[in-house]
Amino acid sequence: MQQLLDFVSGPLFRLTFLIMILGLLRTFVLDLWGAWDAYRRAGDKKLAWGDAFSKTIQWLFPVRRVFTRRPLYSLFSILFHVGLILVPIFYLGHVQLWEESTGLSWWTLPHFWADLLTLTTIIFGLLLFLGRLISSEARYLSRSQDYLWPILLVVPFVSGYFCANLNISPASYQVFMLIHILSGELIFVLIPFTKIAHCVLMPLSQFIISLAWKFPARIDDKIGATMDKKGVGV
């Protein structure tokens, strides 16, 4: 068991964590590149840069936009995200691991807050999942990954909570730890290739949406070449 834990927290961690970091970097660069390509070929190059920029900022804190229409969903979503982002990065145990292996360390969450945020993330994650099940509009729009993600994200939080509070289940610490690490690593691998990539693509999305209106009509390459309008918006 210990050997397995060493493997998943050593080489496997390095593999999955790097896939996440590099994958996100790749997704960001490719999207930026694609958007730039589209912009270069757009017939009308006038873009509402200011509008795209201010919308990006607004969507970073979507309080005004969504609260008015779906207040409960917005509140749950925000509370879910706070713990989701803060706990993995600032939990004391994680920072200690980073310091041990790389010598880097940073500010950490007090234990009480880490526990509290873990619980809110679990609770609101499950509530979001239920909400998606209950609401028929949401069900209509949902793909399978939309159902799976809240569940998958909650798994490392639940197992992590048990590991951090040893008095609850001291005997099965290693099992919970294994589940915690493995589920975390599964999330790492999936992040860049699924909708969770929004964590880095968010700043680009408004730019791309405003570009979408200016895409050149798709002409067949041969016709385009004949008309001397290859890759040019018509």
Add this chain to the structure above:
Amino acid sequence: MKKVTAFKSVLWTILGLALAAGVTRMIFGLGAITNQSDTTPWGLWKGFNVIPGIALAAGGFVVTAIIYVMRKHEYYRYAKIAVLMAFLGYLSAATALVVELGLPWMVWHPVVYWQHHSALFEVAWCVMLYLVVLFLEFVPVPLEETSRFAGVRRFLHKYKLILVVLGIMISTLHQSSLGTLFLITPEKLHPLWYTNLLPVLFFVSAIAVGPLMVILGVLTISAVYEKPLEREKLGKLALFSVGVLAVYALIRFIGLVAEGKLATMFVSSWQTLFFWIETALFVIIPILFLAVKQLRVSKAGLWVATISAVIGIGFNRANIAGIMLVRTGEIYIPTIFEIFISLGIISAAVLVFLFCVERFKMWETKWTDPRDRETAPPEFDRSSEAWLGSPRISHRFTFSFILIISLAFGFALISNERIHSEGIKEVPVKAARGGDTLYVDGNHDTFGVYFAHEDHIQREGKKESCVICHHMNLPMDESSPCSACHGNMYTEFDAFRHDWHSSPAGGNVGCMECHPEDQPRLAETAQSCEHCHKDLIPAGAEIEVDDYMAPSYTDAMHGVCVPCHETRAKQKEELKDLALCTSCHGFDHPEYLNKEIEMAFRDTSFNHVVLPFVGDLDKNREDMDD
């Protein structure tokens, strides 16, 4: 274009693995990923990428010389490919060198600090200058794609011949000086390879392989992009190489015979076997396949001859730069990560090459010969052109995906132990041994230094001269041994022993006697040692003491002895050897240390490799005493 995509996918995979290894090397140092050591400081990268890479880049200067100087205009269309291959060859060699050397931000040092005794100084200059020349030669090709910088392009085009001539000059210097480099290895390099003709052989073999390398590039493009070949013309170009190869073979064998190594060629040993493999690959097979007209103009013949020659010269350079430096007695086997980096650099070069071929007009030449235009029909029709237009970079999603996965995989492969270091090992220092002549051997590894202590006292001015070296004495001591303060062999050492001062068994000093009451109790705010120990620094001491962090033992010893020896060496002609390392290091150890030697070699943490000096000890001692 499925074939191209598959081929590129493999290259991107290798590149990803290499990047992981390369980044680890840059962060954690050579020890993290290589098996290089003090006795094998030149590993796979030098033997596989740098030295052979430079030889294979010779196509640039040879083919441009054939075209622009010898005015063989029929090869115009291969000029760009030759220049690009040379540029990439040099770039990849330089990259391998940077990976090997580290500290890339110090690259300007050889430009500013001239070391005219060093063959590597010349190598560094040649590489940098030739890279600039090749860049200027190649840059008009990508500039053709844009309407900007037309002035620059016209300017470079106008003075092309100057660049070509510069390239030939620098290459001539550089190819041969790489051979010169190995003239300093007569004791290490195997006699079948070591010869005074090394510079000539390096130069001639580079000329021979240059056109073959360009032909291999053309063959590769034709295979990858399924384009027809001008086999007649390529065969004719190859014939040039055959001639040079024959000259090379002649020089090589006459040299061996003249140096009396004819018998060595037929001794049964693995070195002889390697010699014959190399000769077969580089000389025999290419000459056989290219001398016959039918084979020369056939695709298969060209492939076999060029690949054989390219591998052959690579093998030749690898033998000289690594494999045959056999006399160190240590076996070096590169790690998988060294191999990743070696192959990764080549992959990157090939990818850039393919990119240029796809993107720029590589086979066309703007500079057509007027004679050809009048008499002959166009040399090639559209179908034989390798220029494939400028497509959008295809499959960027696939290739970037492959790259990140293999990069992450490469990092996961590197074991924790490799990238963890405990820093420099602490080696406590012990005092020197023995009477009037001291045996200075701080870490007791028996590679010590004799020090004629009494002799120095007498020569430097009796008792008063102690302060030249003994700049600080412990209380009640007249001249404390160096090891009392310089307590560690390789790292700085705190000479102040706090716990001893405050303990009842030691100094038994209360806090307030050193630390002022109203200030935090830090080393900086405490009283200095002279506060109590008035005679700690003897009157007239030559070396000043700033704080109580004593330098490492080795640094301290060198710091004291070397400057003095250097001054003396300059003063008198007969003392000129005094400043050499061997004037102190390399003497045989005394008999009574034999037991300790055994112990030292049994110790796995043994970390000080100095080959024991062989010679007459007494005679050397006499020389030193004089």
